[in-house]
Amino acid sequence: MRETWGRATPALAIDPPAATRAVATLPGSPAVLRVTPLAGGLANTCLRLDFADGRAPAVLRIHQRDPGAAPREAALHRHALSLGLPVPAVLLEIPASIGLGGPALLLDHVAGTRGDVVLAAMDDAGAAAVGQQLGGLLARLHAVHPGPVGLLGPDLRVATPFSDADAGLAGFIDRCITHGRGAARLGPVLADRLCAMIATEARRQQPPDHPPSLVHGDMDPTNLLIGDDGRITAILDWEFALSASPYVDLGHLLRPPLGDRPGFAAALAQGYRQAGGRLPEDWSIKARLVDLTAWAEFLDRPSISDGLHRSARQHIARTITIIAGATP
Incomplete structure (x- = not known):
């Protein structure tokens, strides 16, 4: 992508x-x-x-x-x-x-090959094994609670807390889409579908089931190194780490193509729970919802590339369809 x-x-x-x-x-x-x-x-x-x-x-x-x-x-x-x-x-x-x-x-310099390259060559069982490792590592990271939702300072305490609106799913989507540049970039039909779904789901997901945690913020396979034995040797690029919902990292990992691999999501959750992390049964819906905030932020930037614009539109439309099919 x-x-x-x-x-x-x-x-x-x-x-x-x-x-x-x-x-x-x-x-x-x-x-x-x-x-x-x-x-x-x-x-x-x-x-x-x-x-x-x-x-x-x-x-x-x-x-x-x-x-x-x-x-x-x-x-x-x-x-x-x-x-x-x-x-x-x-x-x-x-x-x-x-x-x-x-x-x-x-x-x-850590030995290993970029995660997206390794995972593309792995069978589903191998990808699930990586998912289980990731779940355990993320549970350890998410056990750290730096403070309210916000950006970190060099002392790893929250230096810039988000406003109450920006810290919540509905408020953030509203700022980026309804009152930001996102609506024009999504188009009226898709923007209305997104905002209608968020209005329903944000109420359904209250109150949050996790306190704000230390999250990586860009938990993408491109930011992993994996050794020849299938073990994760490094998590890279911590520039976007912040205090936020653990679903920020979990939702990112459910993006395609990795999140579409059979058994990956179940293994990710299993590793997370085995390491002491708590996840409700509907965790994947909540993670996909929170991940929409990243795409909304992309769409509200002053300028974005055509490739990122296409990816954001496609992913938001896809996520709406998945959540609509998974919720009563």
């Missing part, structure tokens, strides 16, 4: 001398021998650095979209590691003044 969305900003090109200057405070001040762009990501730049002294490679992640995300993401990596989650360790925090094009993090 994401391959049609296009990059929001051009990727940066960094040569070995510039990379060497950026990592000069590493022990031994190693020279960078080679810089290799890494696939994935639509706004920031990730580069593999290989060193002349033969030490293990590292990943240079340059924050272009939101420079303020760099210290927060560093703190998130450290906290996730303390929870036993598979994330790369932070080797250096590099300020924007170094001149790379934004502040950057130097991260451990």
Whole structure:
């Protein structure tokens, strides 16, 4: 799906001398021998650095979209590691003044292949096994409660709480669609169908069955690394982590094609519950509803690519049909 969305900003090109200057405070001040762009990501730049002294490679992640995300993401990596989650360790925090094009993090290079590539080649049983792993990891993450719904500061406390309207499903959809740019981009028929469904379902889902939790915010297979043995070796790209409903992450994982794989959703729920997470029987409906807020936010942005516009329309129409068929 994401391959049609296009990059929001051009990727940066960094040569070995510039990379060497950026990592000069590493022990031994190693020279960078080679810089290799890494696939994935639509706004920031990730580069593999290989060193002349033969030490293990590292990943240079340059924050272009939101420079303020760099210290927060560093703190998130450290906290996730303390929870036993598979994330790369932070080797250096590099300020924007170094001149790379934004502040950057130097991260451990973790072995593994991008999750979307691995899962596409797996049979349904293999995909379900990954789903069960993900459920267990997310239950561990969602057991952390930073505060009300809102954006996190570098101390991982809620720095910008959402308004009561924006924190709720109906209020957020109303702002983005009815009073935002979303209605024009969806068209009147689809916008009316969405708002009518949200009005009904938002009442049905009250009160929320989970307190706000620490969520990854972009739990997409493209942000996973999976080893040859089928184990998840890393969860990447924590830029969008926030305090919100756990259904933010669960709903993202139900997007196609992964959420359409037979047995995946059941395995995801099983892993979540086995790790201590609570899920009601209708969790998948609630997760799909919450995931609509992400698509509404896309549609309300000042500008979006044609590919993202098409994906949003298709996914919203599809979700309305699924929920209508699953609820009395």
